Amino acid sequence: MSPATPLFYDSREFTGKRVLVTGGTKGMGAAVVRRLMAGGATVATTARSALPEGQEPALFVQADIATREGVDRVVRAVTDDLGGLDILVHNAGGSTAPGGGALALDDEQWRHDLDLNLLAAVRFDRAFLPGMVAQRSGVILHVSSIQRRMPLFEAMLAYAAAKAALTTYSKGLAKEFGPQGVRINSIAPGYVETAAAHALVARLAAEAGTDEATARNGLMTSLGGIPIGRPGQPEEVAELVAFLVSDRAASIHGSETTIDGGTVPVV
Incomplete structure (x- = not known):
């Protein structure tokens, strides 16, 4: 399978949908952008680094969304160019923490991992939820991680804690905004x-x-x-994302879907 070719898609499924995928120039995010564009969506994306050659989203904003200023820059550009959103996929995340366990993590590292993996999603949601509520429709999908249940303490504890908070936040947000027409879910990838x-x-x-x-x-x-x-492969995650943000998943709300090849050893 070509990495640019989705497994299955209807080229008209997302026609007319305005989408933002954060962290959409590499890895899973790039696969999600390709998949939703193949389905007809108008896709904006953002990353800290420049847009790689050959990628052509409808809108690209270079910004560090681990900062409030970076999020605000993306929000302004998306609002000016697209007029709002129908689908928000918060994929950006990660950690640059050193090894050495919990005591090797200082305040700056904790703050960075919380800003990128939790607060960036909170800030984007706060910006775009009012428009979704006003139109009585919208989908938000947060990319969490199986590390929220299986934290790797050697270098990833701050990341795992932030992802656990993201999952809990997603559930609470879903309970508040589901009655107002906005579906909110999360996914938890394993090793991709x-x-x-x-x-x-x-x-x-x-x-x-x-x-x-x-x-x-x-x-x-x-x-x-x-x-x-x-x-797992990035395209497999992208296919799950495409399903969950589509009308095919209209009754899936307030849920987290794990995609990890069976890694998590619990029901």
């Missing part, structure tokens, strides 16, 4: 082999003097194993 994840596999293989398959299996083992035997 984006280009960045593949680079990590390659680096681990080089450091250990082994091959990528062995390094990849080691990563999967560190998560407790992946029953399907492989990481």
Whole structure:
């Protein structure tokens, strides 16, 4: 399968829909942008780095959305260019925390991970929810993580805590705004082999003097194993996102869907 080709799609499904995908130039976000554009949506996206060559969303805003100023810049551009939103996919997230466990994380690192993984979503929702309420329709999807239930403490504890807060926030938001016509859900991906994840596999293989398959299996083992035997692919996550933000999922609200190949070992 070509990475630019969705598994299944109706090229008219999202016609007339105005969409913002945060963090939409790499990995899962880029796959989501491609998928929704293939379905006919008018898609805006944002990232800290410049737009990669070959990507052509309807609108791109270069901004650091871990800051209030960055979020405001994106909101102004989307409002001026699109006049509002029908679908908001908050995909941006991550962490640059050092290894060493919880005590290696200082206030600045905690603040950054909370700003990027939680407060950016809160700020975008606060900006675009009034318009969705006014039109009595809209969909918001937050990308959380299985780490909210299986935190990796070595370097990712602040990230995991922020994602746990994002899931709880999503549930509360859904209860408030569902009666006003806005559907709100979240998804929790596991190990997805984006280009960045593949680079990590390659680096681990080089450091250990082994091959990528062995390094990849080691990563999967560190998560407790992946029953399907492989990481997920960005296009698979994008297909789930497309379903959840579509009218096909009209009664799915206030839920979190896990896409992890069976990694989380609980019901």
